[in-house]
Amino acid sequence: MTAKNEMKDVLGDMDCGRILYDEPMSLHTSLAVGGKAEALVFAENEDQLAQIIGKLSEHRKKYFIAGNLTNVIVRDGGYQGAIVLMTGFKDVTCEPAGGGKGFIYAQAGAALSSVVHLSITEELTGLEFCSGIPGSVGGAVWMNAGAYGREMKDVVESVTVLEADGVKKTMKRNEIIFGYRNTSFPRGTVILGALLKLEKGERSKIKETINEILLWRREKHPLDFPSAGSIFKNLPGQAAGKIIEESGLKGMAVGGAQISSKHANFIINRGGATAADIMRLIETVQSRVKKEKNLVLDTEVVIVGEDE
Ligand SMILES: Cc1cc2nc3c(=O)[nH]c(=O)nc-3n(C[C@H](O)[C@H](O)[C@H](O)COP(=O)(O)OP(=O)(O)OC[C@H]3O[C@@H](n4cnc5c(N)ncnc54)[C@H](O)[C@@H]3O)c2cc1C
Structure with a gap:
């Protein structure tokens, strides 16, 4: 069969x-x-x-x-x-929280951009750092996505999950360990949605910050090509992109994949790349950085499936 x-x-x-x-x-x-x-x-x-x-x-x-x-x-x-x-899980709603705060409940499949959009409409500040991150709420919570010194852990109040054995439950923030681009949810857990706690803010200020972030991203990141954002995790006090650049690997290509010459922590698909091309580049970066600098770069990107 x-x-x-x-x-x-x-x-x-x-x-x-x-x-x-x-x-x-x-x-x-x-x-x-x-x-x-x-x-x-x-x-x-x-x-x-x-x-x-x-x-x-x-x-x-x-x-x-x-x-x-x-x-x-x-x-x-x-x-x-x-x-x-999580195609059907796209609802995003706002609830008052009192004391100059507000809640947004977002289902896991909702795009971060739609949550950021609602935060502008509702004049809630705290989610600006998510602007330009192309993921869903579930993916962002699972990865503890972050940028500009903030992470999902800073806004998550609780997370509703379906456990692998089929039990649905809501976990408070302090029941979850948030690490650097990882969390403690057991394997097989499905994030159904998250309650995000935000502060009341000024719409014009929120919009201004978002525009600055989006502009910065357009300037620094190779957004004209398919990518998965940062491939490697930064090391304490050292940006992975800088380490890769210093190792002389910026612009290196394998097949259709290339270490971006705009930002060395991005691997881009210049057309026709295979996962094997990307994995070759990842392995090359890891071995060169180990050899040249005696540093170990771990991947931020999640790798699944089997080789051909
Ligand atoms: C151009 C670009 C810029 C980026 N910038 C950033 C950035 O600034 N900061 C940052 O942190 N990331 C960034 N990323 C990476 C990525 O967008 C984030 O990690 C995002 O949070 C992933 O969300 P996703 O919905 O795409 O998750 P996926 O890629 O689909 O999944 C990621 C992980 O989350 C798990 N997951 C997803 N949804 C659920 C769920 N409902 N329940 C349980 N597990 C789930 C998956 O199993 C997988 O392990 C960027 C990516 C790109 C392409």
Whole structure:
């Protein structure tokens, strides 16, 4: 039996939203690389999601929850399992919190940009740092995304999750460990949404900060090419981009992938890159930086799937 048929057997008779079988992930990742997922599931609501995960677990099939796939490399051999997108989870609402504060509740699949937009409308400050990060709320919370000295941990009040065993619960901020681009959620946990606590602010000031950030990003980042943002984590007091540049690797290319000559911590797809091209560049950076500077660069980007 082929892998395709196996997943069809598992999910085929379920009413669980749109499912694409043997779907090239290069069509869905921000880096525009990646082999086929056995199944790409577009989950529409909690009931469907719980059913899908229950069924996958029952059949011992792997699953990977994704948001906008802006921080993920799927290897060229594809993903043997289901990649589940939080397509239907896009609601973003605002609630007063009193004391000059306000809450935004955002479902996991909502784009960070739509949450930032609501914060402008509602005159709530605190989320400006998210401007220009192309991810979803779920991805940002999972990664503890950050920029300009702030991270999701600074605004998260609580996170609602579906645990791997199907139990839904809301976790307070202090029940979650937020690290540098990682969190303590157990494997298999699905983030359903997050309550964000913000301060009352002035609309014009919020907009001004956002415009400054977006301008800075356009100047510094290679936004004209597909990428996954920063590939490597910074080291304490040392930016990975600077380390890579000092190691003489800026502009280096393998196949269609290149270490951006604009920002050395970005690997861009100049056209026709494969995940293998990107992995070769990652390995080259890691070995050169170890050799030249005796430093270890860990990836920030999440790498899944099998080699071809
Ligand atoms: C141009 C560009 C600029 C960027 N700038 C920044 C930046 O300034 N700062 C920064 O931190 N990042 C940045 N990124 C990286 C990326 O956008 C962030 O990490 C973002 O938070 C990822 O969100 P996503 O929805 O795309 O997550 P995905 O890439 O889909 O997933 C990332 C991880 O989160 C997990 N995940 C996603 N959703 C869920 C969920 N609902 N439940 C459980 N797990 C989930 C996935 O399993 C995976 O492990 C940038 C990327 C690009 C392309």
